[in-house]
Amino acid sequence: QKEVEQNSGPLSVPEGAIASLNCTYSDRGSQSFFWYRQYSGKSPELIMFIYSNGDKEDGRFTAQLNKASQYVSLLIRDSQPSDSATYLCAVKSPNAGNMLTFGGGTRLMVKP
């Protein structure tokens, strides 16, 4: 079992819809959670960071964390074609020397 799991997709949503991306992790000691966006052929860039249970909103993006169920999700409201990318979930845990462990990523396609 991979330590950080994501559905590889592609997840296809129409323009203007809500895209929901999910990530589960196995290490209960994980403390910080990151969502990176990676356009094809480009490097990952951080879009959200969360460490407390609940929701964190930043513009059209909302990160949701549930430590009891060991999942973190990313909601993208009013999805745009420019949101089409691969979204990487990363988890930081002291059990892993505070290194980031990445999931395989979910490819999102937003269709006009």
Add this chain to the structure above:
Amino acid sequence: NAGVTQTPKFQVLKTGQSMTLQCAQDMNHNSMYWYRQDPGMGLRLIYYSASEGTTDKGEVPNGYNVSRLNKREFSLRLESAAPSQTSVYFCASSDPESYKNIQYFGAGTRLSVL
């Protein structure tokens, strides 16, 4: 402000050849990292340097060596390249003193080993 700079951007090697991937950051970060990214595998940590003068193995260190030349520069060396090392390599840096400790990535090096 360039952030994290990697060279070269592309490289083709023959099996058995050696090469060094260069990485430099101008954000005065203490920590630097080398990852490889293969399709569907996410990013896997090869080596990291928590601070100048220290290096440690990550998840997939076999076949690689690193040098933390100074605070700015962290290089990755392939001594005898193998086709299994065909991948995209990313360097990253972070400030572990900040509570987020966000990692910032370079543009990547696309390596093919024939």
